[in-house]
Amino acid sequence: MEAEANSGSPEDSWAFIQRPGEGCRTVPLAGHVGFDSLPDQLVNQSISQGFCFNILCVGETGLGKSTLMDTLFNTKFEGEPATHTQPGVQLQSNTYDLQESNVGLKLTIVSTVGFGDQINKEDSYRPIVEFIDAQFEAYLQEELKIRRLLHNYHDSRIHACLYFIAPTGHSLKSLDLVTMKKLDSKVNVIPIIAKSDAISKSELTKFKIKITSELVSNGVQIYQFPMDDEAVAEVNGTMNAHLPFAVIGSTEELKIGNKMVKVRQYPWGTVQVENEAHCDFVKLREMLIRVNMEDLREQTHSRHYELYRRCKLEEMGFKDTDPDSKPFSLQETYEAKRNEFLGELQKKEEEMRQMFVQRVKEKEAELKEAEKELHEKFDRLKKLHQDEKKKLEDKKKSLDDEVNAFKQRKTAAELLQSQGSQAGGSQTLKRDKEKKKTREEKSISDGTCTTPGKHPVVPCALVVCAV
Amino acid sequence: MKKRQKKNGGSPMDPLRQSPSRSSSRASSPRTLPCEMLGYVGIEAVLDQLKIKAMKMGFEFNIMVVGQSGLGKSTMVNTLFKSKMWKSTMPGLGVPTPQTLQLQSVTHVIEESGVKLKLTVTDTPGFGDQINNDKCWDPILGYINEQYEHYLQEEILITRQRHIPDTRVHCCVYFVPPTGHWLRPLDIEFLQRLCRTVNVVPVIARADSLTIEEREAFRHRIQENLKTHGIEVYPQKCFDEDINDKILNSKIRDFEYSSLCYTERIPFAVVGADREHIVNGRCVLGRKTKWGIIEVENMAHCEFPLLRDLLIRSHLQDLKDITHNVHYENYRIFRLNESHVLPRGPGWVNLAPAPASVPAPAGPQANPSPPKVGGWAKDNSDEEC
Numbered sequence: 001m002e003a004e005a006n007s008g009s010p011e012d013s014w015a016f017i018q019r020p021g022e023g024c025r026t027v028p029l030a031g032h033v034g035f036d037s038l039p040d041q042l043v044n045q046s047i048s049q050g051f052c053f054n055i056l057c058v059g060e061t062g063l064g065k066s067t068l069m070d071t072l073f074n075t076k077f078e079g080e081p082a083t084h085t086q087p088g089v090q091l092q093s094n095t096y097d098l099q100e101s102n103v104g105l106k107l108t109i110v111s112t113v114g115f116g117d118q119i120n121k122e123d124s125y126r127p128i129v130e131f132i133d134a135q136f137e138a139y140l141q142e143e144l145k146i147r148r149l150l151h152n153y154h155d156s157r158i159h160a161c162l163y164f165i166a167p168t169g170h171s172l173k174s175l176d177l178v179t180m181k182k183l184d185s186k187v188n189v190i191p192i193i194a195k196s197d198a199i200s201k202s203e204l205t206k207f208k209i210k211i212t213s214e215l216v217s218n219g220v221q222i223y224q225f226p227m228d229d230e231a232v233a234e235v236n237g238t239m240n241a242h243l244p245f246a247v248i249g250s251t252e253e254l255k256i257g258n259k260m261v262k263v264r265q266y267p268w269g270t271v272q273v274e275n276e277a278h279c280d281f282v283k284l285r286e287m288l289i290r291v292n293m294e295d296l297r298e299q300t301h302s303r304h305y306e307l308y309r310r311c312k313l314e315e316m317g318f319k320d321t322d323p324d325s326k327p328f329s330l331q332e333t334y335e336a337k338r339n340e341f342l343g344e345l346q347k348k349e350e351e352m353r354q355m356f357v358q359r360v361k362e363k364e365a366e367l368k369e370a371e372k373e374l375h376e377k378f379d380r381l382k383k384l385h386q387d388e389k390k391k392l393e394d395k396k397k398s399l400d401d402e403v404n405a406f407k408q409r410k411t412a413a414e415l416l417q418s419q420g421s422q423a424g425g426s427q428t429l430k431r432d433k434e435k436k437k438t439r440e441e442k443s444i445s446d447g448t449c450t451t452p453g454k455h456p457v458v459p460c461a462l463v464v465c466a467v
Numbered sequence: 468m469k470k471r472q473k474k475n476g477g478s479p480m481d482p483l484r485q486s487p488s489r490s491s492s493r494a495s496s497p498r499t500l501p502c503e504m505l506g507y508v509g510i511e512a513v514l515d516q517l518k519i520k521a522m523k524m525g526f527e528f529n530i531m532v533v534g535q536s537g538l539g540k541s542t543m544v545n546t547l548f549k550s551k552m553w554k555s556t557m558p559g560l561g562v563p564t565p566q567t568l569q570l571q572s573v574t575h576v577i578e579e580s581g582v583k584l585k586l587t588v589t590d591t592p593g594f595g596d597q598i599n600n601d602k603c604w605d606p607i608l609g610y611i612n613e614q615y616e617h618y619l620q621e622e623i624l625i626t627r628q629r630h631i632p633d634t635r636v637h638c639c640v641y642f643v644p645p646t647g648h649w650l651r652p653l654d655i656e657f658l659q660r661l662c663r664t665v666n667v668v669p670v671i672a673r674a675d676s677l678t679i680e681e682r683e684a685f686r687h688r689i690q691e692n693l694k695t696h697g698i699e700v701y702p703q704k705c706f707d708e709d710i711n712d713k714i715l716n717s718k719i720r721d722f723e724y725s726s727l728c729y730t731e732r733i734p735f736a737v738v739g740a741d742r743e744h745i746v747n748g749r750c751v752l753g754r755k756t757k758w759g760i761i762e763v764e765n766m767a768h769c770e771f772p773l774l775r776d777l778l779i780r781s782h783l784q785d786l787k788d789i790t791h792n793v794h795y796e797n798y799r800i801f802r803l804n805e806s807h808v809l810p811r812g813p814g815w816v817n818l819a820p821a822p823a824s825v826p827a828p829a830g831p832q833a834n835p836s837p838p839k840v841g842g843w844a845k846d847n848s849d850e851e852c
Contacts, residue, residue, distance in 0.1 A: 025575055025576070026575070026576045026577070026578065027548075027550040027551070027552065027575040027576070027577055028550060029548070029549050029550050029577055029578075029579060030549040030550060031549045032549075032579070033547075033548055033549050033577070033579060033775075033779060034579075034775065034776070034779050034780040035526075035528075035577075035579060035582060035584050035779045035780070035783060036579045036580035036581070036582045037780050037781070038521075038526050038582050038584065038783060038784065039517075039518045039521050039522055039582060040518075041781065041782075041783060041784035041785070042517065042518075042521050042784050043514050043517055043518060044784075045784050045785070045788060046514070046517055047514070051510075051513060072508070073502075073504060073508055074504045074506040074507070074508050075502050075503060075504045077502065096501070096502045097501040097502065098502055098504055098508075098510065099501075099504075100504065100507070100508060100509075100510045100511050101511055102511075103510050103511040103513065103514065105510050105513075146799075146800055146803045146804060147800055148796070150792075151788075151792050229519060229520075229523060231519055232519075285508075285509070286509075289508060289509050289510060289512065289513075290509040290512040291512070291516070292516070293510075293512075293513045293516060294513055294516035294517055294520055295516070295520075298520070302629050306626075306627070309625075310625050310626055313625050314625060
């Protein structure tokens with residue numbers, strides 16, 4: 001095979017020709033080169049890097065999510081069963097380090113707590129969708145950073161979502177349908193029938209058919225095991241037909257034959273978890289872990305994450321081509337956005353400042369008004385006060401005058417009386433006069449003390465008349 | 468079940484150069500709990516899944532050979548990959564020496580035991596051949612950066628491809644002429660600039676013109692030169708501890724060389740040959756001379772097996788990883804930090820003269836002074852591109 005060597009165009013001082021991909025030829029090798037160790041090199045690098053797998057378990061409380069996880073991974077993850085009294089749906093996430101021979105797996109199990117327990121379940125799906133989006137967002141942020149550490153990044157995106165269906169035997173609940181519909185575009189959804197030892201075999205087949213038909217008629221896209229690789233296509237194909245898997249979880253062990261198996265014991269019999277005739281647990285474990293773990297991760301990264309990224313970036317206003325259909329640069333868009341944003345900020349600042357100034361003016365005017373009113377009031381009151389004072393003084397004056405007048409008349413009367421008594425007055429008359437006098441004096445003194453307005457002159461007048 | 472020992476991440480030489488992910492340097496959050504599994508779960512089946520996926524997708528490798536003409540670059544490539552990648556160029560009478568540096572690339576797909584490898588070899592005829600070799604590294608640097616640029620453009624698209632075609636140069640093999648004395652100024656200049664952008668593996672070309680003692684002396688002098696000028700060639704020292712670990716754990720190693728062996732013996736003294744001769748009844752690749760046959764694959768004669776093992780059998784993936792995690796990231800940081808417009812259409816980046824406030828591009832080794840580091844940017848704008 002001859003190599004092709006073209007010379008570059010004269011105007012370039014260097015030229016790169018024949019981009020890879022065009023006109024690649026297959027060249028036969030004359031001996032053992034040794035790059036067939038490449039897959040092993042890749043695998044070794046992955047081993048030292050470690051693997052990450054994140055499972056989300058969605059299902060109502062009490063459907064055996066934690067037990068199934070324990071059974072799947074052959075260990076006891078710590079945790080306590082949740083109560084039914086949660087006010088809203090929350091997600092609990094736990095990370096575990098598992099090691100098997102030389103493979104290290106960082107397993108994260110996220111479980112919904114309180115799903116399906118509320119009376120109003122309209123918003124039950126929301127926390128789950130938000131959680132999944134938050135993981136995508138974190139990855140996107142890391143990817144968009146200038147200085148990023150992607151190879152060290154602990155990938156927290158959900159790779160598989162196990163949806164636990166209650167074993168009613170009839171059909172899917174509307175909560176299930178709604179939740180699965182919301183989740184199917186964001187994560188690989190694998191529905192499973194939980195606690196399937198509550199359903200008999202015949203009911204189970206009908207149940208599965210009903211579930212699949214409901215999912216199809218509602219347009220819910222559940223995860224299909226990949227069939228493009230010949231090695232696993234057959235296995236995956238048969239498994240696809242068994243979806244959704246009916247599983248039982250248990251951590252109790254019993255010696256059957258000569259080995260320990262996981263069982264659930266009932267008075268009427270013993271259900272073996274790993275017996276294919278009893279339930280589909282083995283199929284689930286095969287599919288989830290032993291055959292398709294890598295595919296689940298890849299689907300999450302290349303399909304779900306890319307979709308999220310595309311939507312997010314488009315939302316932020318980035319485009320791939322501008323109206324002239326020339327490729328846009330991220331840089332330019334960033335700058336344009338930034339300038340726009342700063343401009344908006346400035347405008348808002350201006351607005352706020354103007355509003356503030358206006359308010360201050362208004363307040364000032366109001367205060368001035370109030371001040372003016374107060375002044376007027378004060379003046380008025382002052383005037384009133386003065387008028388009253390004057391009136392009172394006048395009254396007092398007139399009263400004083402009357403008192404003086406009375407006193408004068410009194411002395412005059414006394415003079416007259418003394419003259420009369422000298423003429424040969426009667427004692428009784430004197431006594432009467434004295435009595436009257438004392439009464440008058442008393443009344444006068446009383447009058448002058450208490451009521452200056454009263455006329456003490458009246459008894460005086462009587463006395464004068466009597467005289 | 469083993470309890471995993473937590474290894475620390477590779478020593479950070481400086482914040483710009485992060486060691487790649489070879490050691491388990493994942494940040495373990497405080498909530499991570501180690502768990503013992505009581506039975507076999509089957510997690511290690513994921514390795515097989517990985518292998519299947521990798522074999523289906525195939526591998527890519529881009530290698531660049533740099534050196535003056537007549538040093539046996541084309542022959543070396545042919546010997547490395549045991550196939551006729553290039554027609555061995557012989558300076559014929561009618562072929563004029565190229566006046567300017569031209570890069571030529573060929574791509575081939577080679578397959579071995581079901582593993583497909585898309586190999587791209589870039590040659591640089593005309594390098595160092597002129598009388599005035601000033602700035603002859605610029606086209607090469609430009610080419611390398613252009614590949615990074617392509618990849619970056621693909622990566623920042625909104626709708627991007629599932630598998631971005633990787634045309635970045637993973638390894639640059641630099642051929643040092645066997646003068647036996649020191650590294651020439653041209654070599655030093657070139658290596659200084661290139662070791663920051665790409666993995667450089669220097670080799671002593673045409674080593675059959677040196678005796679073994681001369682070879683060792685030459686090698687030592689070259690190593691001293693490299694150290695003096697702060698040139699870090701592959702395998703870079705800052706990643707050494709990971710390589711040692713990797714070798715201990717590796718299952719594919721069927722030969723006894725350790726990385727210490729590598730770093731002590733770089734640059735390798737190699738001889739290339741694509742003709743076969745009969746020696747002691749065996750058919751070997753070699754060069755036939757009047758005084759004997761130099762066997763290419765004989766460790767006593769030359770160190771070609773070392774080079775081949777380093778490049779292909781054990782460190783190919785590592786080369787790609789370092790390119791992706793270190794060199795490409797450095798380029799990306801530099802690119803996103805500057806506020807110039809990204810190019811539209813083909814052609815090299817039109818960099819305006821960098822203002823004083825632009826931070827110097829990623830250049831952790833302080834020995835090349837800052838004007839040089841930013842220099843290539845300025846030089847490019849001067850050159851007609």
